[in-house]
Amino acid sequence: MTSSVRERNESAWLLPADQRRTNEALREGMRRFDDADEVDIVIVGCGAGGSTFMQRLARSGRTVVGLDAGPFWDPEEDWVSDEAGSHGLYWTEPRVITGDNPVPLGSNNSGRGVGGSMVHYAGYVPRFHPSDFETYTRDGVGADWPIDYADLARYYEDIEGELPVAGEDWPWGDPHSYPHRPHPVGGNGELFLRGALAAGITAKVGPVAITNGRFGNRAHCIYRGFCLQGCKVNAKASPLITHIPDALAHGAEIRPDSMVTRVAIDERTGRATGVHYMRDGVEHFQRARMVAVAGYSIETPRLLLNSTSKRFANGLCNDFDQVGRYLMVQGAPQTGGRFDDEVRMYKSPPPEVSSEQFYETDPSNPYKRGFSIQTVSPLPITWAEHVAAQGHWGRELRERMSDYVHWACLGALCEFLPQADNRVTLADETDARGMPVARFSYSQCDNDRQQMKAAQEVMERILKAAGADEVITIQRYAHLVGGARMARNEQDGVVDADCRTFAVPNLLIVDGSVLPTQGSANPALTIMAVAARAADRLINSAIER
Numbered sequence: 207m208t209s210s211v212r213e214r215n216e217s218a219w220l221l222p223a224d225q226r227r228t229n230e231a232l233r234e235g236m237r238r239f240d241d242a243d244e245v246d247i248v249i250v251g252c253g254a255g256g257s258t259f260m261q262r263l264a265r266s267g268r269t270v271v272g273l274d275a276g277p278f279w280d281p282e283e284d285w286v287s288d289e290a291g292s293h294g295l296y297w298t299e300p301r302v303i304t305g306d307n308p309v310p311l312g313s314n315n316s317g318r319g320v321g322g323s324m325v326h327y328a329g330y331v332p333r334f335h336p337s338d339f340e341t342y343t344r345d346g347v348g349a350d351w352p353i354d355y356a357d358l359a360r361y362y363e364d365i366e367g368e369l370p371v372a373g374e375d376w377p378w379g380d381p382h383s384y385p386h387r388p389h390p391v392g393g394n395g396e397l398f399l400r401g402a403l404a405a406g407i408t409a410k411v412g413p414v415a416i417t418n419g420r421f422g423n424r425a426h427c428i429y430r431g432f433c434l435q436g437c438k439v440n441a442k443a444s445p446l447i448t449h450i451p452d453a454l455a456h457g458a459e460i461r462p463d464s465m466v467t468r469v470a471i472d473e474r475t476g477r478a479t480g481v482h483y484m485r486d487g488v489e490h491f492q493r494a495r496m497v498a499v500a501g502y503s504i505e506t507p508r509l510l511l512n513s514t515s516k517r518f519a520n521g522l523c524n525d526f527d528q529v530g531r532y533l534m535v536q537g538a539p540q541t542g543g544r545f546d547d548e549v550r551m552y553k554s555p556p557p558e559v560s561s562e563q564f565y566e567t568d569p570s571n572p573y574k575r576g577f578s579i580q581t582v583s584p585l586p587i588t589w590a591e592h593v594a595a596q597g598h599w600g601r602e603l604r605e606r607m608s609d610y611v612h613w614a615c616l617g618a619l620c621e622f623l624p625q626a627d628n629r630v631t632l633a634d635e636t637d638a639r640g641m642p643v644a645r646f647s648y649s650q651c652d653n654d655r656q657q658m659k660a661a662q663e664v665m666e667r668i669l670k671a672a673g674a675d676e677v678i679t680i681q682r683y684a685h686l687v688g689g690a691r692m693a694r695n696e697q698d699g700v701v702d703a704d705c706r707t708f709a710v711p712n713l714l715i716v717d718g719s720v721l722p723t724q725g726s727a728n729p730a731l732t733i734m735a736v737a738a739r740a741a742d743r744l745i746n747s748a749i750e751r
Contacts, residue, residue, distance in 0.1 A: 210367070211367045211368055211370070212422075214265070214364070214368075215261060215265075215368045215448075215449065215452050216422075216451075216452050216455065217261075217368070217422070217447060217448050217449055217450070217451040217452040218421050218422025218423060218424050218447075218448070218451075219422040219423060220232075220422075220423075220451035220452060220455055221422065221423040221424060221440060221447060221451060222423065223423045230280065232278075232450060232451055232454055233278065233454070233460075236454050236459055236460070237454075237457045237458070237459050238459050239269070239271055239459055239492075241490050241491055241492050241493065242493060243269075243493065244480075244493040244494060244495060245269040245270065245271050245492070245493070245494050245495070246263070246268040246269045246270065246494070246495050246496065247263060247268055247269075247270055247271075247494055247495065247496040247497065247498055248270075248271045248272075248273065248480060248481055248492050248494035248496075248497055248498070249270065249271070249272045249273070249497075249498045249499075249500060249716075250273055250466045250469075250481060250497070250498065250499045250500060250501055250509065251272075251273075251274060251275075251322065251499065251500035251501040251502065251505070251506075251717060252272045252273075252274040252320045252321065252322065252445065252450070252460060252500075253317060253321065253322020253323060253324060253445060253500060253502060253717065254322055254323075254324050254445060254717070254718070254730050254733040254734050254737070255500040255716040255717035255718065255733045255734065255736070255737040256272060256274075256322070256445075256498070256500030256716060256717065256737070257272070257320075257321070257322075257445030257446075257448075257449040257450055257453065258365070258445065258449050258716075258733075258734045258737040258738050258741070259498055259500065259714075259716045259737040259738075259740060259741050260272050260449070260450075260453045260458050261449040261450070261452050261453040261456075261458075262737075262738060262741030262742070262745070263458075263741055263744070263745070264452075264453040264454075264456035264457055264458040265452065265453075265456050266741075266745045267456075269457065270453070270457070270458040270459070271458070271459045271460075271461065271492060271494070272320075272453075272458060272459070272460045272461070273460075273461050273464040273466055273481065273483055273492070274319065274320050274460065274461070274462050274463075274464065275318065275463070275464065275465040275466070275505075276297075276317075276318035276319030276320065276462065276463065277318075277319045277320070277462050277463060278319070278320045278460060278462035279319050279320055279321060279325060279436070279446055281436060281437065281438050281439075281440055281446075281447075282438060284436075285435065285436035285437075285438050286435070286438075287430060287432050287435070287438065288435070289432075289435060289585045289586065289587045289588070290587060291435075292326065292432075292434075292435035292436060293313075294318070295313075295317060295318060295319065295325055295326045295435070295436055296312045296313045296316060296317065296318060296326070297311070297312070297316035297317060297318045297504075297505075298312055298318070299637060299643075300635065300637060300643050301504065301643055301644050301645070301646060302633040302635065302643055302644070302645040302646070303645075303646050303647075303648070304645060304646070304647045304648075305628070305646075305647040305648040305649040306648075306649035306650065307648055307649050307650045308646075308647075308648060309535050309646065309648045309683050310683070311504065311646065313326070313434075315535065315683070315684060315685055315686045316502065316504065316686070317502075319462070320445075320446055320450060320460060320462055321444040321445050321446030321447075321450070322444075322445065322502065323502070324443075324444040324445055324446075324730055325436050325437075325444045325446055326433075326434050326435060326436055327433075327434070327444075327728070327730055328414075328433050328434055328555070328556040328557045328582070328728070329414045329415050329416050329433050329442045329443065329555055329556075329557065330413070330414055330415075330556075330557035330560070330580060330728045331366070331369065331371055331413055331414065331415045331443075331728065331730055331731040332376075332413055332560070332562070332578070332727040332728060332731065333362050333376075333379060333380065333382070333727065333731060333732070334355070334358075334379070334725045334727050334732050335355070335378065335379035335380070335562075335565060335566070335725060335727075336354070336355035336379060336380055337379075337566055337567075338351075338355075338723055338724075338725040338727075339351040339353065339354045339355050339723075340354065341574075341575065341723050344567070345567045345574045345575060346574070347574045347575065347623055347653070348575070348623055348624055348722070348723045349532075349624060349691070349693075349698075349722040349723060350722070351692060351703075351722050351723070352692055352693060352694045352702065352703040353692075353703050353739075355380060357703075357739065358732070358735045358736065358739060359380065361734075361735035361736075361738045361739050362382075362731065362732075362735050363382075364735075364738065365731060365734045365735055365738060366384060366385060366413075366731070367385050368448055368449070369415040369443035369448055370384075370385045370386050370415070370417065370421055370443070371384045371385060371386065371412070371413045371414065371415050371731075372384060372385075372386035372387060372388055372389055372412055372413065372414055372415075372416060372417070372418040373386075373388050373410070373411060373412020373413030373414065374388045374410045374411045374412055375410075376410065376412075376413065377408070377410070378562035378563075378565060379562070379565070384412060384413050386417065386418040386419065386421075387418055388411035388412045388418070389411065389412070389414065389416065389418050389427065389554075389555065389558060390554075391411055391554065391558050391559060392429070392550070392551070392553050392554030392558065393548070393549040393550050393551060393553070393554075393614065394549060394551035394554065394558070394559075394581045394583055394614045394615065395411065395554065395558040395559040395581050397543070397545065397549065397614045397669070397672045397673075398559040398579075398581050398614070398616060398668065398672070399411075399559055400671075400672045400673075401667075401668035401669055401670070401671040401672030401673075401674075402561060402668055402671075404671035404672065405667050405668050405671040407561055407563055407664075407668065408561060408563050409559050409560065409561040409579075410559070410560065410561070411558060411559055412558070412560075414555050414557060414558065415442065415443035415730075415731075416433075416441055416442050416443070416555055417441045417443075424440045424441060424447065425439045425440060425441055426441060427439075427441040427442070427555065428441065429553060429554050429555070431552040431553055431554060431555075431556070431583060431585070432585075433555055433556050434556060434585070435585075442555075445734075461485065463485055463486070464483045464484070464485045464490075465483060465484045465485075465639065466481045466482065466483040466501075466509060467482050467483060467484060467489075467509075467512065467639060467641050468481065468482040468509070468512060468513045469481050469482075469497055469499070469509065469510070469513040469522055469713065470482060470491065470513075471513070471515050471517060471518065471522065471710065473515065473516055473517055476517060476709075476710065476711075477710065477711060477712050478494070478496065478497040478710050478712050478713045479493065479494070480492050480493040480494045480497065481494070481497060484639050495712065496712045496713070496714070497712065497713050497714070498713075498714040498715070498716050499690075499713070499714070499715045499716070499717070500715070500716045500717040500737070501717060501719075502686065502717050502718055502719060503533055503630075503686040503687055503688055503689040503690075503717070503718055503719045504533075504630055504644050504646060504686065504689070505644070506689060506690055506715060506717055506719045507529050507530035507533075507629075507630040507644070507689040507690060507719065508630060508632065508641075508642075508644040509522075510522040510523055510524065510529045510530075510690065510700075511524065511529055511530060511630075511631065511632050511642075512632065512641060512642060518709070522709070522710070522713075523690075523700050523707045523708065523709040523710060523713070525696065525709060526696055526697050528690075528691070528693075528696070528697075528698070528699055528700050529689070529690060529700055530629040530630035530631055530689050530690075531626050531627075531628075531629045531688075531689070531691075532624040532625065532626060532628065532629070532688045532689070532691050532722070533628050533629055533630055533646065533648070533686065533687075533688040533689040533719075534622055534623075534624050534628065534686070534687050534688045534721075534723075534724045535622060535648065535683040535684065535685060535686055536619045536620055536621065536622060536683065536684050536685050536724060536726070537577070537618070537619070537620030537622055537650075537654060537657060537658045537661070537681075537683060538617055538618060538619055538620070538682050538683055538684035538685075539617070539618050539620075539658055539661055539662050539665070539679055539680065539681050539682065540582055540584070540592065540615055540616065540617045540618075540679065540680050540682060541615070541616050541617075541618075541662060541665035541666055541669060541677055541678070541679040542589075542592060542613045542614065542615040542616075542669075542677065542678050542679075543613065543614050543615075543616075543666075543669030543670070543672065543674030543676065543677045544609065544612050544613050544674055544675055544676040544677075545612055545613070545614060545672075545673060545674055545675070546612070546673075546675070547612070548611045548612060549611060549612060549613060549614045550611050551581075551583040551584075551613065551614050551615055552583050552585055554583065555583075556581065556582050556583040557580045557581055557582065557728075558581050559580070559581045560578060560579060560580040560581070561578065561579045562578045562726070562727075564576045564577050564578070564579070564660075564661075564664060564726075565577070565578055565725070565726050565727075571656075571660065572656055573652075573653045573656035573657050573660070574623075574653055575621040575623070575653075575657070575726070576620075576621060576657070576726055577618045577619060577620040577621065577657055577660070577661040577664075577726045578618065578619050578726040578727065579616055579617070579618050579661070579664065579665060579668070580616065580617050580618075580619070581614075581615070581616060581617075582615050582616065582617035583615060584615055586607065586610060589607070589610055589613070589615075590603065590607055591680075592615075592678065592680045593606050593607065593678075595680045596678050596680075614669065614672070614674070616665045616668060616669065617665075617684075618658075618661035618662070618664075618665060619684065619685070619726045619727065619728065620654065620657040620658055620661050620726065621657065621723070621724060621725055621726045622650065622651075622653075622654045622657070622724070623651060623653055623654065624688060624691075624722065624723060625649070625651060627647065627649070628647065628648045628649065628688075629646075629647060629689070630644050630645065630646050630689055631644075631645045631647070632644065632645065633645040658681065662679050665679070666679070685724070685728065685729055686718065687718040687719065687721040687724045687729050687733075688718075688719060688721060688722070688724070689719040690715050690719040690720055691719070691720055691721065691722045692705065692720045692721070692722055693722065695708070696708035696709065699722070700715065700720070701714070701715050701720050704739075704740055704743040704744070704747075705720055705736065705737075705740035705743075714740060714744070716736070716737040716740050716741075717733060717737075718733045720736065721733070721736070
C-alpha cells in the first residue's frame with residue numbers, strides 16, 4: 207500500500223521531517239506564473255476538491271494555478287490549541303440566511319484558507335453507500351446520479367490510502383477495509399460501544415483520516431482532541447498536507463488571499479478565458495485555457511451567479527435556473543449523556559466510533575432514507591452553547607459546566623432530501639469588494655423532521671443503555687453539498703458526469719456543490735474521490751484543449 211501511494215502522491219514524504227515551518231518548506235521554490243501567462247488551468251479554491259484536482263493535474267504535466275480567498279496556513283505557526291483562538295479557520299464573511307429553517311453558517315460547514323474546511327473537520331471519512339447514487343430509483347426520493355458507486359470505488363480506495371484512513375473492517379454499504387488499524391478508543395467511544403451492545407446496535411471504530419503510526423514524515427496522532435481546530439502535528443489529514451505538497455513539487459502555484467469575483471467568458475467562442483480576482487485590494491486577471499471552480503456549495507453558486515455577461519445574463523451556466531438549487535445540509539442533532547464516572551470526551555479524536563445501521567431506507571419507518579451515528583466531542587465553548595440551549599443560564603450554567611468531564615456526546619447525520627427551493631441566490635447587500643453577498647434559503651420537509659426525531663430517539667436509547675442518568679439533545683446542522691449538481695442533462699443540473707459544465711466546455715466544477723444527494727455520510731472523502739475521477743477523465747480526454 208505505501209509504495210503505491212508514494213508512486214501517485216508523495217506529499218507525506220515531502221513535508222519537513224521536524225514538523226516545523228511546514229508552510230515555509232512547502233512554498234520554498236514554488237513555481238510562479240504571471241497573470242498574463244496563459245496557464246493550462248486555473249482552479250478557484252484549494253479545499254477538498256480543488257486540491258485533489260490540482261495535485262492530479264500537476265502530476266500530469268499541466269501548468270496549474272490555484273487561487274484561494276484565505277491564507278496559506280502553517281500548522282505550527284498559525285494554529286493554536288484553543289477553541290476560541292481558532293475562529294479564523296472559518297468563513298465568516300457576511301451571508302444572508304432565510305427560509306423556514308435558516309441554517310447557521312460558519313464553523314460546522316465552511317472553511318477559509320488553503321485546505322478548506324478539512325483543516326477543521328473532525329477527520330471522519332466514511333464512503334457513500336451504493337444506494338446513495340440511485341435514491342430515486344430505489345426509494346422514490348432525491349435524485350439518481352449520472353454515475354454509480356462502481357465509478358468511484360477505486361478512487362475511494364486511492365484517497366483512503368493517501369490520507370490515510372484508520373478503522374475496523376467496515377460492514378455497511380460496500381464492505382471494505384482500511385489501510386491503518388483502528389485507533390484506541392477514549393471514554394466517549396467506550397460508552398458508545400457499551401451502550402450500542404446493550405441496545406442491540408452494531409458499532410465500529412473508525413474510519414478516521416488520522417495516522418495510526420508514522421506515515422512518511424507525518425507524526426502519529428497524540429490525541430490532543432483539537433481536530434476541529436486544526437491539527438498542529440499534521441497527524442490529521444487535510445489537503446494542506448495530503449495533496450498540496452505533491453502539487454507544488456510538480457510545478458503548481460498557489461496564490462493565497464486571492465478572492466475570485468468573476469469567471470471571464472469569450473462572447474464569440476463561449477469558452478472560459480480565465481478569472482478576475484482581488485488581492486491586496488487590487489484587481490487581477492489570470493489567463494487560462496481552462497477554469498475549475500471549487501469554492502464549495504455557497505461560494506461556487508455565488509461566483510457563477512455573479513459572472514454575468516451578454517451570453518449569460520442570469521449568471522454563468524444558469525440557462526435553466528439550476529445554479530444554486532438543491533443545496534443540502536445534514537440534520538446533525540447531538541445528544542449528551544451524563545455519567546457518574548468521568549468521561550473526558552475531549553481526550554481522543556472527536557469521531558472515533560460510529561454506526562451506519564440506520565443508513566438505508568427501512569420500509570417499516572414513516573420516512574425514506576436514514577441516518578448515521580458517531581461519537582462527537584464538543585469542547586467547552588461549544589458544550590456551553592449546548593447547555594445554554596436547554597435554558598440553563600447564570601449560576602446554573604456555571605455549575606453544569608463544572609460537570610463537563612462527566613458527559614459523553616453522540617451526533618447523528620440525517621440525510622435531508624434535495625429540494626429545488628433550498629438554494630443560493632444573490633442578495634442586495636454587497637461585501638467589502640462590492641460583490642453581492644450570498645443569500646441561502648433553507649426549509650425542511652416532513653421527511654427531514656421525521657429523521658431528526660428518529661435519530662434523537664436512537665441516541666438517547668444508546669446513552670441510557672450505557673448508564674447515563676440524564677440526557678439532553680440540541681438540534682443542529684452540518685455539512686453542505688449541492689448547488690451546482692451533477693446530472694444527465696442541463697435541464698436538471700449544472701455539470702455532467704465528468705464535472706464539466708454543460709454550458710461552457712472548458713469550465714469544470716470539482717467541489718461538493720456537484721453532489722446530487724448527500725447520504726448520511728460526511729462528504730469529504732466523496733468530494734475528493736469525485737475530484738480525482740474528474741481529473742482522470744480530463745487528463746484522458748481528447749477535447750481538453
